[in-house]
Amino acid sequence: MNYILFDEPAIRTALLPFTFTRPVAGIRVGIWTITEKWEQWLQKPISHLTEAYLQTKFPATYTEPETLYINGAACPSRAFLATLDTLTPESAFVLPDQTVLAVRTAKKLDKAPTATDFAIADAGPDKPVMIRQMPDIFALNGDQIKADFAQITAGRKSAPITDPFTRVYGADNLFIEEGATIRAATINAESGPIYIGRNATISEGTIMIGPFALCHDATVNWGGKMRSNTTIGPFCKVGGEVGNSVFFGYSNKAHDGFLGNSVIGEWCNLGANVNNSNLKNDYGPVKLHSYATGQLEDTGRLFCGLMMGDYTKAGISTMFNTGTVVGVNVNVYGAGFQPKHIPSFSWGGAAEGFSPYRLDKALHVARESVGRRNIPLNDTEEAILRTVFLMYNA
Structure with a gap:
């Protein structure tokens, strides 16, 4: 099966300006981008069906005779994957508002599928979390941090904190990747998980409250006040006060x-x-x-x-x-x-x-x-x- 995340036109427009330069699934919410979430859940390569001028960077890839096209605004979950497994060939899952969730077909589509293109299958009771509007990115970020945290940390052990001047509350909710540096910080994961990516840096005097994600190679500068439901994407550098916000990266x-x-x-x-x-x-x-x-x-x-x-x-x-x-x-x-x-x-x-x-x-x-x-x-x-x-x- 090929797995391709498609841009539904109305959702893509609603998510501009972020989708000027990436497919919908390139949006980061939680710890991962939506594309990265699907890659982790499926353990399969993911490609995109997006605007023509973006396809050079984000091409649709076909290596198998059949394709599962999935709405790029949909975040994966165990229940949604189980629903997708029931989709029969040449049919689609469609929401009551006519938004297409997924299509299974042997055809190579050159644009996003519509509700009239395929036979409509019963999608069942489990509907995915979807990023439909710009504010959804920060509004759903805390829950997506929790979901991604569970996936990333399952069966794994956190690296230890070696700095004697760092204070941690809710240590069971904290996961640190190898190579991260933490100095004289206060980390409170009692209200939600905190994920610290590889080679990330938390500088002296930082206060951090979960749910929170500091992705790989990102830095919180001295005295940073990092409030809950916040994601700092890869290679970002932040300071001051940040709350309920998402930095994509760099x-x-x-x-x-x-x-x-x-x-x-x-x-x-x-x-x-x-x-x-x-x-x-x-x-x-x-x-x-x-x-x-x-x-x-x-x-x-x-x-x-x-x-x-x-x-x-x-x-x-x-x-x-x-x-x-x-x-x-x-x-x-x-x-x-x-x-x-x-x-x-x-x-x-x-x-x-x-x-x-x-x-x-x-x-x-x-x-x-x-x-x-x-x-x-x-x-x-x-x-x-x-x-x-x-x-x-x-």
Whole structure:
């Protein structure tokens, strides 16, 4: 069986700007990305059916005569896998709202399947956890940390804490991979598990509360206040106060400042004293920019902070209001609260105004960003960024 995670169009649009540069299943929620979750559960290679301009980096791979196409927004579980095992050839599981969950077929699809493409099978009572909207990423993160933690740690023993000045509460809920460094920290896993990845660093004075995930090669800087339901992705460096937020990977918030109920893509940088609001003064529901409608839409949530796409930089003391969406490859800075939506490839700030980010300059900064980690910005990555640029500057 080939296993391919497909982008359902409405869900993909709802998850922009993060899906400008990755398939839906490339989103990190919990400890792993959705793709990594499926790879771990199935112990099989996973590929993607996504937008044409992303397929060069994320191709659909066919090595077997039959394929199980799975909605890339769906997180695996034992119950959902058992349901998938009952799917018969040339049929689909479809939710009542006509969202396709999975298709089993010998056909090679060139686009996401719809509810009318295949015979509809009875999916049974077990429906998967799905990431349908941007706030779902942080809202479901705590539960997904718990689910991933159980998978990662099953039958394994944690590396020990050797530092005599680190205090741990709820040690049974703490798992440390080999190569991690912890110094003079307070780690409280009584309310949820804490996972520390290989070669991760927890610096002196850190306070960390579970559920929490610090992925491999990531760092919490001195005096970091890491609140619950937070994931710091691979190679990220964070400091200050972070709560109920997700960093995908390779992004920095190295200095003081508050980040709450937020999602930060890859290769982002938040300067010193960058802060966001995650709660309105009138305690009303937060509205968030929708790429589907081009308007602010009610999330129905009391808490919602900053959604920031890949390769975006924020200068020192930048302030983001409740429910702000910033696109891909933006350079934002200056006084005052920034607009609730800043389109991709923009340069400027609320006080100075915004202008289009020159493509050559934006790509130069992107190359410098990844080059600092000794990773080249290859032609495939550059082509993706060029396509996103043309979406706004055609």
